[in-house]
Amino acid sequence: xxxxxxxxxxxxxxxxxxxxxxxxxxxxxxxxxxxxxxxxxxxxxxxxxxxxxxxxxxxxxxxxxxxxxxxxxxxxxxxxxxxxxxxxxxxxxxxxxxxxxxxxxxxxxxxxxxxxxxxxxxxxxxxxxxxxxxxxxxxxxxxxxxxxxxxxxxxxxxxxxxxxxxxxxxxxxxxxxxxxxxxxxxxxxxxxxxxxxxxxxxxxxxxxxxxxxxxxxxxxxxxxxxxxxxxxxxxxxxxxxxxxxxxxxxxxxxxxxxxxxxxxxxxxxxxxxxxxxxxxxxxxxxxxxxxxxxxxxxxxxxxxxxxxxxxxxxxxxxxxxxxxxxxxxxxxxxxxxxxxxxxxxxxxxxxxxxxxxxxxxxxxxxxxxxxxxxxxxxxxxxxxxxxxxxxxxxxxxxxxxxxxxxxxxxxxxxxxxxxxxxxxxxxxxxxxxxxxxxxxxxxxxxxxxxxxxxxxxxxxxxxxxxxxxxxxxxxxxxxxxxxxxxxxxxxxxxxxxxxxxxxxxxxxxxxxxxxxxxxxxxxxxxxxxxxxxxxxxxxxxxxxxxxxxxxxxxxxxxxxxxxxxxxxxxxxxxxxxxxxxxxxxxxxxxxxxxxxxxxxxxxxxxxxxxxxxxxxxxxxxxxxxxxxxxxxxxxxxxxxxxxxxxxxxxxxx
Numbered sequence: 001x002x003x004x005x006x007x008x009x010x011x012x013x014x015x016x017x018x019x020x021x022x023x024x025x026x027x028x029x030x031x032x033x034x035x036x037x038x039x040x041x042x043x044x045x046x047x048x049x050x051x052x053x054x055x056x057x058x059x060x061x062x063x064x065x066x067x068x069x070x071x072x073x074x075x076x077x078x079x080x081x082x083x084x085x086x087x088x089x090x091x092x093x094x095x096x097x098x099x100x101x102x103x104x105x106x107x108x109x110x111x112x113x114x115x116x117x118x119x120x121x122x123x124x125x126x127x128x129x130x131x132x133x134x135x136x137x138x139x140x141x142x143x144x145x146x147x148x149x150x151x152x153x154x155x156x157x158x159x160x161x162x163x164x165x166x167x168x169x170x171x172x173x174x175x176x177x178x179x180x181x182x183x184x185x186x187x188x189x190x191x192x193x194x195x196x197x198x199x200x201x202x203x204x205x206x207x208x209x210x211x212x213x214x215x216x217x218x219x220x221x222x223x224x225x226x227x228x229x230x231x232x233x234x235x236x237x238x239x240x241x242x243x244x245x246x247x248x249x250x251x252x253x254x255x256x257x258x259x260x261x262x263x264x265x266x267x268x269x270x271x272x273x274x275x276x277x278x279x280x281x282x283x284x285x286x287x288x289x290x291x292x293x294x295x296x297x298x299x300x301x302x303x304x305x306x307x308x309x310x311x312x313x314x315x316x317x318x319x320x321x322x323x324x325x326x327x328x329x330x331x332x333x334x335x336x337x338x339x340x341x342x343x344x345x346x347x348x349x350x351x352x353x354x355x356x357x358x359x360x361x362x363x364x365x366x367x368x369x370x371x372x373x374x375x376x377x378x379x380x381x382x383x384x385x386x387x388x389x390x391x392x393x394x395x396x397x398x399x400x401x402x403x404x405x406x407x408x409x410x411x412x413x414x415x416x417x418x419x420x421x422x423x424x425x426x427x428x429x430x431x432x433x434x435x436x437x438x439x440x441x442x443x444x445x446x447x448x449x450x451x452x453x454x455x456x457x458x459x460x461x462x463x464x465x466x467x468x469x470x471x472x473x474x475x476x477x478x479x480x481x482x483x484x485x486x487x488x489x490x491x492x493x494x495x496x497x498x499x500x501x502x503x504x505x506x507x508x509x510x511x512x513x514x515x516x517x518x519x520x521x522x523x524x525x526x527x528x529x530x531x532x533x534x535x536x537x538x539x540x541x542x543x544x545x546x547x548x549x550x551x552x553x554x555x556x557x558x559x560x561x562x563x564x565x566x567x568x569x570x571x572x573x574x575x576x577x578x579x580x581x582x583x584x585x586x587x588x589x590x591x592x593x594x595x596x597x598x599x600x601x602x603x604x605x606x607x608x609x610x611x612x613x614x615x616x617x618x619x620x621x622x623x624x625x626x627x628x629x630x631x632x633x634x635x636x637x638x639x640x641x642x643x644x645x646x647x648x649x650x651x652x653x
Contacts, residue, residue, distance in 0.1 A: 432490075
C-alpha cells in the first residue's frame with residue numbers, strides 16, 4: 001500500500017503497527033481512517049480496537065493509503081493520540097530489520113527507541129530553525145585530531161565502515177578516544193550531517209560530553225540518557241525528530257535515535273553493557289551495522305582492544321582497519337619468572353611496589369583489582385573450602401576486618417557458622433576487594449592519600465596530586481595528566497572466570513586501564529603470563545583478536561558462528577528443533593536440550609552460519625508465533641512457554 005499525501009473518493013486506510021509484546025501481533029493491521037479524525041501523517045500515535053482482545057490498544061501509523069473498494073470489513077481507528085510523527089520511516093525500517101534478524105518483534109525495539117509521550121513537553125516544544133554549525137577553529141582542531149589516523153578522513157567522507165584503534169593518550173584531560181569521536185561528529189556537523197555516538201555506560205557518556213563541549217555548542221548535542229527525567233528524555237527525542245542536524249550521545253538504545261545519521265560511532269564494542277538485556281536482545285553493534293546499510297553513513301567501531309566480533313568483520317572485509325599514523329604505546333612490564341613463582345604468596349611483587357613508591361612522589365598511581373568491597377569471599381581456615389551460607393548456599397564475605405561474615409546472596413549474617421567439611425568455626429580471607437587493598441596499601445604508604453573507586457564509591461576524575469587510586473575494572477577514574485604508574489592486580493583471578501570470552505575481556509580491561517597512564521609511565525601486569533599478557537605488553541590487541549577468532553573456528557563457537565538459545569517447555573523446544581531440522585540445520589549443530597531451573601523447562605543451543613541467519617530466524621520466529629497463539633487458546637494463556645535469544649555472548653546450557 002503506497003503512502004498518499006491526500007485522499008480522493010475512496011476510503012482512507014491506515015496500516016498500523018500495534019504496540020504489543022505478543023509475537024502474533026507483530027505485523028501491520030489495516031484500519032479505516034474516519035473523516036472526523038482529520039488529516040493524519042505516517043508515524044503518529046493512534047488508538048485502535050483489537051477485536052481478538054476486545055479492547056483498544058496503542059499503535060503507530062506506518063503507512064497511509066486509499067482503498068477504492070470499500071466492501072472489505074475494517075475497524076475504524078479509534079483516535080489519534082498525537083499529531084507528532086514519532087515513528088519516521090527510517091526508524092521503522094531499522095526496527096523491522098533488527099527484529100527480523102533477532103527473531104523478535106519490532107514493537108519491542110520501538111519501546112527502547114521511543115519514550116513515553118509527555119503532553120506538556122509536546123505542546124510547548126518548538127523545533128530549532130537554524131543549524132548549530134561548529135566554529136572554524138573547532139573544525140580545524142577536529143581535523144587535526146582526525147588526521148592522526150591514517151585513512152579516517154576518507155572513511156568519514158565516503159560513508160565507509162572501519163574498526164579504529166584509538167590512541168592511548170590524553171589531551172587537555174580528555175581521553176583520546178573521546179576526542180576522536182567528538183572530532184568525527186564535529187566534522188560531520190560542519191557538513192550538515194547528524195551523528196550518533198554510542199558508549200557503554202554513564203561514565204563514558206560524561207567523558208564524551210566533556211570532549212564534545214570543547215568543539216560544539218550545547219544546542220548541537222542531544223543526550224540520550226536513562227538517568228534523565230521523562231520530560232527531558234522526551235524533549236531530547238523530539239529534538240532528534242527535527243531535520244536540523246545534531247549530535248546524539250547515549251547508551252546502547254541511542255543507536256535507534258531517529259536522526260538521519262551521517263555517522264554512527266560506538267566506543268568499546270566488546271563491552272557487554274552494549275548487549276541489550278531485553279527481548280529481542282539486539283546488540284548495539286548489530287543495530288549499527290543494519291543502520292549503516294540503510295542510511296549509507298559512516299560507521300566507526302572505536303576501541304583500544306579489538307573485540308573478536310570486530311575482528312571477524314575486519315577479516316571478511318566488512319570493516320577496514322584504521323590505526324594511528326604515529327604509534328603510541330604504554331610501557332607494559334610483565335612479571336619475571338621468579339615473581340610468577342611467588343605470585344601465590346605475594347600479591348604485589350617488589351618491582352611493582354618500588355614503582356608505586358617512586359611514582360607516588362610525582363602524582364597519582366592506579367591500582368586495578370578484581371572485586372569491590374573488603375573481602376568479597378571467605379574460606380574455611382581449616383580445610384580452605386569455600387565458606388557458604390547455611391540458609392541458601394551463597395558465598396560468605398566480610399565488609400571489613402573482623403566483621404561478622406555476611407551472605408552475598410540472601411544477606412543473612414553467619415554468627416555461628418561451621419564448616420560442613422571439617423566443622424571448623426574459623427574463616428580466613430580468600431580474596432581482597434577494593435577496600436581491603438586500600439587498607440593494606442594505606443599502611444604501606446603512610447602519608448599518601450588513598451582513593452577507592454568502584455560501583456559503591458564511583459569517582460570520575462582525580463587531580464594530579466600524589467595518591468593511590470584503588471579501582472575495580474571499568475571504574476578507573478581519569479587522572480589529570482595521566483597516572484604516573486598503573487599496577488594491574490588479580491589478573492590470574494580474573495582469567496579463572498568460567499566464560500568463553502574471559503581472556504578477551506581481561507585484555508580489554510587491562511588495555512583500557514593502561515591507556516590511562518601518562519606518557520612514559522610504567523604499567524605492571526602482575527602474576528600473568530601467556531598470550532594475553534604478551535598481547536598487552538606488545539600492544540598487539542588486534543593480532544590477539546585474530547588469533548582468538550582462529551582458535552574458535554574449529555570449535556564452532558561465537559563469533560565464528562551465530563548461536564540461538566531456545567528455552568521453554570520440552571514439547572515447545574522439541575517443536576522448534578524439529579522445525580530447524582526441517583529447514584536444513586544439521587543435527588550436530590544442536591546442543592541439548594537440558595533441564596534448566598525448577599519449573600520443568602529445558603534449554604537448547606543451535607549453532608548456524610551467518611549465511612543461514614535469515615532462514616533460522618524466520619523459522620524460529622514462526623515457531624514462537626505458533627506457540628504463543630496456541631498458548632492463548634490453552635489453559636496457561638498468560639504464560640510464555642517458548643523464548644528465543646539469538647547471538648548470545650556466552651553459550652551456556
